[in-house]
Amino acid sequence: MSSILSQSSCGVCQIHADPIQKERYEISRNGFWVVRHHPDPVPLPGWLLLDAYRHLGGSVDFNAEEAKAWGGAVQRASNLVQQLTACQRVYAIAFGEGARHLHLHLIPRVTTDPASEAWKIADLYRAVMGGKCAAAPPNAVEALVRQTRELWGGFGEAN
Numbered sequence: 001m002s003s004i005l006s007q008s009s010c011g012v013c014q015i016h017a018d019p020i021q022k023e024r025y026e027i028s029r030n031g032f033w034v035v036r037h038h039p040d041p042v043p044l045p046g047w048l049l050l051d052a053y054r055h056l057g058g059s060v061d062f063n064a065e066e067a068k069a070w071g072g073a074v075q076r077a078s079n080l081v082q083q084l085t086a087c088q089r090v091y092a093i094a095f096g097e098g099a100r101h102l103h104l105h106l107i108p109r110v111t112t113d114p115a116s117e118a119w120k121i122a123d124l125y126r127a128v129m130g131g132k133c134a135a136a137p138p139n140a141v142e143a144l145v146r147q148t149r150e151l152w153g154g155f156g157e158a159n
């Protein structure tokens, strides 16, 4: 696989390089990971993404340092979702199909909301993306991103 070709056509790499996306949604980045809010439209405020900084398809492609750092990064980003949303659980889903670049969806699961239970979250996602269901208000997402940037420092280094 040509990594140069993959990177130039990769949606996640393009988001990482886009100053507008960075200003609007990014929470943190270091040499291993990028933490960002899911871009609008998004079904739920507080739906975060934990991306590999490097262009790689998934955990099978981690180098030794990335493999060692992954657990701590997932836990810190999940803790952040929980603190932001007061959810009871945090779902973690990574397909890597829309972009073949690891982007772990960290989804707030509020147990009183039946529409977001288990695989129903996929139905909700499709309904929002298809315009059949209201997305989270963009101004609420923007405010949450600002709040999240302040909170992130309290979770230590993101690697």
Ligand SMILES: [Zn+2]
Pocket: 006, 007, 010, 011, 012, 013, 014, 054, 055, 056, 100, 101
């Ligand atoms: Zn990429």
